[in-house]
Amino acid sequence: MKLFYTFALLLLCSSTFAQTTILKGKVLDASDSFSLPGATLRLEETNRHTVSDATGSFEFLGVPVGTYTITVNYMGYQVYRKEVTTNGKQENIQILLQPLSHSLDEISVIGDIAKGQAKALNQQKNNSNITNIISSDQVGRFPDQNIGDALKRVPGITMQNDQGEARNIIIRGLSPELNSVTINGDRIPSAEGDNRNVQMDLIPADMISSIEVNKTLTPDMDADAIGGSVNLVTRAVPNKQRFSATMSGGYAPIRGKGLYNGALVYGNRFMDNKLGVVVSGTLQAQNFGSDNVEATWKQEDGRTFMSEMDIRKYDVQRIRRSVSLATDYEIDSRNRIELNAIYNWRDDRENRYRTRYTGLTWNDDIQSYTGRVRRQTKGGIGNSLNDNTRLETQKVMNFSVKGEHLLSSVVDLDWAASYSKALEDRPNERYIQYQSPNNIRLDQDLSDTYRPLVVDPYQDNSIFNLHQLTENHNYTAEDEFGFKANVRFPFSVISDQKGRIRVGTRLRAKTKSRDNIFYNYAPTTAFGNMSTLPLENWSGENYAAGSQYTPGSFVDKRFLGGLDFANPALFTQTTKPDEYLAVNYNAKELIFANYIRWDQNITERTSMIIGARMELTKIDYTGNYVEGEEDLLGAVNNKNNYINILPSISFKHDVTNDFILRAAYTTSLARPNYYALAPYVNSVPEDREITAGNPNLKATYSHNFDFMAENYFQNVGLVSGGVFYKRMKNFIYNYSDVNYTNAKFASAFPGISNPIPVDATDQWTFVQARNGENVDVYGLEVAFQRQLDFLPGKFLKGFGVYANYTFIKSVAKGITNDDGEERTGLGLPRTAPHMFNASISWENSRFSARLSSNFAAAYLDEIGDSEFTDAYYDKQFFLDANASYKITPKLRIFGEANNLTNQPLRYYQGSKDLMRQLEYYRARYTLGLKFDL
Numbered sequence: 051m052k053l054f055y056t057f058a059l060l061l062l063c064s065s066t067f068a069q070t071t072i073l074k075g076k077v078l079d080a081s082d083s084f085s086l087p088g089a090t091l092r093l094e095e096t097n098r099h100t101v102s103d104a105t106g107s108f109e110f111l112g113v114p115v116g117t118y119t120i121t122v123n124y125m126g127y128q129v130y131r132k133e134v135t136t137n138g139k140q141e142n143i144q145i146l147l148q149p150l151s152h153s154l155d156e157i158s159v160i161g162d163i164a165k166g167q168a169k170a171l172n173q174q175k176n177n178s179n180i181t182n183i184i185s186s187d188q189v190g191r192f193p194d195q196n197i198g199d200a201l202k203r204v205p206g207i208t209m210q211n212d213q214g215e216a217r218n219i220i221i222r223g224l225s226p227e228l229n230s231v232t233i234n235g236d237r238i239p240s241a242e243g244d245n246r247n248v249q250m251d252l253i254p255a256d257m258i259s260s261i262e263v264n265k266t267l268t269p270d271m272d273a274d275a276i277g278g279s280v281n282l283v284t285r286a287v288p289n290k291q292r293f294s295a296t297m298s299g300g301y302a303p304i305r306g307k308g309l310y311n312g313a314l315v316y317g318n319r320f321m322d323n324k325l326g327v328v329v330s331g332t333l334q335a336q337n338f339g340s341d342n343v344e345a346t347w348k349q350e351d352g353r354t355f356m357s358e359m360d361i362r363k364y365d366v367q368r369i370r371r372s373v374s375l376a377t378d379y380e381i382d383s384r385n386r387i388e389l390n391a392i393y394n395w396r397d398d399r400e401n402r403y404r405t406r407y408t409g410l411t412w413n414d415d416i417q418s419y420t421g422r423v424r425r426q427t428k429g430g431i432g433n434s435l436n437d438n439t440r441l442e443t444q445k446v447m448n449f450s451v452k453g454e455h456l457l458s459s460v461v462d463l464d465w466a467a468s469y470s471k472a473l474e475d476r477p478n479e480r481y482i483q484y485q486s487p488n489n490i491r492l493d494q495d496l497s498d499t500y501r502p503l504v505v506d507p508y509q510d511n512s513i514f515n516l517h518q519l520t521e522n523h524n525y526t527a528e529d530e531f532g533f534k535a536n537v538r539f540p541f542s543v544i545s546d547q548k549g550r551i552r553v554g555t556r557l558r559a560k561t562k563s564r565d566n567i568f569y570n571y572a573p574t575t576a577f578g579n580m581s582t583l584p585l586e587n588w589s590g591e592n593y594a595a596g597s598q599y600t601p602g603s604f605v606d607k608r609f610l611g612g613l614d615f616a617n618p619a620l621f622t623q624t625t626k627p628d629e630y631l632a633v634n635y636n637a638k639e640l641i642f643a644n645y646i647r648w649d650q651n652i653t654e655r656t657s658m659i660i661g662a663r664m665e666l667t668k669i670d671y672t673g674n675y676v677e678g679e680e681d682l683l684g685a686v687n688n689k690n691n692y693i694n695i696l697p698s699i700s701f702k703h704d705v706t707n708d709f710i711l712r713a714a715y716t717t718s719l720a721r722p723n724y725y726a727l728a729p730y731v732n733s734v735p736e737d738r739e740i741t742a743g744n745p746n747l748k749a750t751y752s753h754n755f756d757f758m759a760e761n762y763f764q765n766v767g768l769v770s771g772g773v774f775y776k777r778m779k780n781f782i783y784n785y786s787d788v789n790y791t792n793a794k795f796a797s798a799f800p801g802i803s804n805p806i807p808v809d810a811t812d813q814w815t816f817v818q819a820r821n822g823e824n825v826d827v828y829g830l831e832v833a834f835q836r837q838l839d840f841l842p843g844k845f846l847k848g849f850g851v852y853a854n855y856t857f858i859k860s861v862a863k864g865i866t867n868d869d870g871e872e873r874t875g876l877g878l879p880r881t882a883p884h885m886f887n888a889s890i891s892w893e894n895s896r897f898s899a900r901l902s903s904n905f906a907a908a909y910l911d912e913i914g915d916s917e918f919t920d921a922y923y924d925k926q927f928f929l930d931a932n933a934s935y936k937i938t939p940k941l942r943i944f945g946e947a948n949n950l951t952n953q954p955l956r957y958y959q960g961s962k963d964l965m966r967q968l969e970y971y972r973a974r975y976t977l978g979l980k981f982d983l
Contacts, residue, residue: 085104259283276776288317292328300976342595366400405506461538739817850892941981
């Protein structure tokens, strides 16, 4: 392969410059000089055509000397035509497009909302693969604070929430670990310890220029994206000076506190336009919370009841900070270099007050349930950083340098080097828990299992005594160094048709580690019962889940934060190994890839991409062998490597200029989660259970088939429909064996002493991630968006509609229950069968408004050991609204309202009626000003 690259490069560099021209330029909006990506440009006298990139730039290579008519088509804009003459020297032209409009006494079709849709749809139309694009203009027209909330508007995407904000992305029904997220094409590491998930609520929406959701891959793209790949494109350097400022304030009724947001953007070009710089910054400070009820259900002696129940109150302060820098420098007409950097930093300060009813069992003597009540305060040290709260800091950063070089009039080279890092730090996290005596009477009201209730008459705080007093420090970090290089040159086997070959190489070097520590503290002078300490009391009044739920009394967070654990005269410190030994690990991965991609126009309207990618993966993982959850018997190391060959072929056919058919067969993979690969072993004799990592897990390999039909409307719109099918081999699930023996362990873990006592019975349970056989996923997507410019009158012409629907069905094979028997009728976890988005908008030259909805049906989230213990994510319906008014052409006032339906996060167990979690956030409201120069 290296010999092939060398030969190709030498051959191409020898190409002649004589009698050919490089034609370069930019496509801009004539009204504001903003770049227009996705424009189709043609030289009419030839079959040459190209598409403008994310900055509006384009180039025609190797154009023979002569006179040509260049035409530019851009949805929502007038067709552009200009005659150009080439003379063997490089030509640079600027193309200014005028928006479509009706007669002077009617509104312009391209208003603010339509402009954003036009940018997105033009890119989507001209991409070679199946994608969905969201431009920054579109994001600004939805009331979305972060990238996750913006993504849930895309067909085939649903999000899992955290504290009312979209966090984990599910694409086409496939869970977060089966998808990938990049910034400007560079992979984003994960700040979480167990998995590869990227936290989509970490990055503010207004830091991004556009969001590209790639649902099919081409050979030059990283292959680990079975569901899809999300690429976040940061702001590009503007074509002239730009200054923008946004300030807003809001209100979160759940806690009656404020929301504060601010953003600045400045960009300009210097040194005779050779150097461009843009700097962006965002600060979001939000105070909110949630009201939460959770339950675990059990069946015993013909009864279905709660074995455990929680009532929780969360108070949250979430501060997001983000800064980015983008620069480009044109060294000369053939060489260009870029430098990009983005730094995102989120602090979550949280206090949680939890009442837990645990050990609930039926007592025949009193004909009721008995158990124990525990009241816990979560907080942190009372310093200026934690401020008596649990502080969780998450940071994600990316730094990259890229080069673009024309090696000849027909050959170009691009390369990029990047460094990315993500971390999560939770210092001085503290818990204090008091508990009641055991086996006290706790009646259960199960008349409504959607909102079940434990009857708690125990409001006398003197019956509660100290149970736990702890502090921990959790730290996870992942970094990745990446390098890639690509060479592109012409190659066509069909006369008079455009063809080109692209070859490239890619290196990704990753490291990830989790380093947690956990301490128990015992006061040297015993604390009294809970009534002797400073308390906070939370009644059920205004509790979002219902006033019947009363959190009760808890130790004051300030008392917990003020305890001097470092003073041995006051507290005795002991480590708690069962909380951290088995979860700590170190991981190294090296991924090396080569690819070849051939783009060939078969006819004027039909094009093909065929190619293959080879990825070599090397892993080196170290975990801990732990016995009894507390005894470290040693470290376990495992190394492994494997190669994946990933072929693909795709077709695009333009039936007309606006009606497009796409078909693709692609292959992709998903590597196992980090912790699933870590070679740890944890033996818990008292529970007769062994859990273990599985460093021999295979990557899931998927064969993907896609067909899509799209019809675009010149006055900005789209109607599309498509189907897809995925066959995933070696999918990963949690395996459970309740009859585990020494012999089985010795076979699975040679060289490690048996953790099961020789005289033990065979009733131990072993839990480990395993590869299943296969999963079949079938899907259907339809979408419609259109400015209703065909309606009569100014008012009706101002309306626009945006809607999409996705249907998904999956069938999984090779999943076993705790008896080792295969379970049938199961689909792939986290596959929502129905997803629907809809919005209606209206705008004129000064005012715009939009009402938006988002729906996802209930779906299986976790597979238990039986149907009764399976966990489901319940259906969700969100309704959001926003509006803006231009006070002047440069100053806008806007308002936003989120979650007007007060949609809770709800899980259920086995049956829809058996509530497992019910968490409310209430609506949020924001009012602000935006200044754009």
